[in-house]
Amino acid sequence: MPSSAVTQARAWYWQRISAMVLTVFVGIHLAIMIIAIHGGLSASEILGRTQGSLAFGLFYTLFVLACAVHVPIGVAKIAQEWGHVSPGLARWIARMLTVAIVGMGFAAVWGVTVV
Amino acid sequence: MSLNAKSITVRVWRGTETGAFHTYTVPRFESQTILDVVTYVQRELDPSLSYRFACRVGMCGSCAMLVNGQARWTCRTHVSRVLVDTDVLEIAPLSNLPVIKDLATDMTVFFDKWAKAKGQFQGTRTRHETFAQVRPDSAERRAADAGIECIGCGVCYSSCDVVSWRPDYLGPAALNRAWTLANDVRDTNQLERLRAIAGDAGCHACHSHFLCTERCPKTISPTAGIAGLKKKVGRMAAKGEL
Secondary structure, eight states, X not given: OOOHHHHHHHHHHHHHHHHHHHHHHHHHHHHHHHHHTTTOOOHHHHHHHHTXXXXXXXXXXXXXXXXXXXXXXXXXXXXXXXXXXXXXXXXXXXXHHHHHHHHHHHHHHHHHHTO | OOTTOSEEEEEEEEESXXXXXXXXXXXXXXXXXXXXXXXXXXXXXXXXXXXXXXXXXXXXXXXXXXXXXXXXXXXXXXXXXXOSSOSEEEEEOXXXXXXXXXXXXXXXXXXXXHHHTTOSOOOOOOTTSOOOOOOTTSHHHHHHHHHTTOOOOOHHHHHOHHHHXXXXXXXXXXXXXXXXXXXXXXXXXXXXXXXXXXXXXXXXXXXXXXXXHHHOXXXXXXXXXXXXXXXXXXXXXXXXXX
């Protein structure tokens, strides 16, 4: 069982690594959205571009994974500092968030790029 | 407020955790410090006022107080620097520490955290051996130099948001001390120290708000030291050495 020191050290570097990934990915995501909607865009046009696209599928799979790493670590900290919850409850909240983000995120990626 | 003003209105905290501000009128002098004002109140107006000071020249770190909402060393803070947009001085005990009486806080927790962060030097040489030679321009020595002038005044600890949210957090001063020792090539307690300062209540709780760095009267940057500790601990955890 890793000590709190090891757990926190790992959480720290995973949060930094995922933050670096998200910095680039959020930028690309926003740029694509702004460029894509020039001149108006319908849902069917979006799906026409994304369905069957390996690039979109890979990009958003990594995006979801980076979110699933980054968000729960941050929320667990906030829950402890501002919500004054116990470390055990904070860990539980983080795990639930990971499951929710991975579940909803991959469902969305699947729906937009595969189905 | 200009020097032409003949007097200063000063509100001073009286009581313990509960109490109230009492208002006094103190004559204005040239080059007057906040500590001069507090001393005047105690010696001339109300001898029951409790506060702490020793050296009066910015060396001992005992006179820090909350001046108009901001932690400062009172012996080196001129009244003119505080009374810029206001004519009233408000002097309170340091926040994030229990109040003993009036302006004197109980610093026990603050210094206990230095001990918890393994803030003691631990070497191997005795007085019978020669001095260790540390190059002044080595990276470790320069990193230690950047944080070594801490006087333990508690200004950073009082200013830290994370300490107010998590009372068990070691705080900027204790972690700054740990950082100077982590860069002391003579010290033999490195692993235990890094284990002690990592984790929930240690360096990983810091959000890099930089308030400690902004307020430190010795212009030390505990934030930089804490970031250094995070990197050091991170590297060791990645290698499985923590």
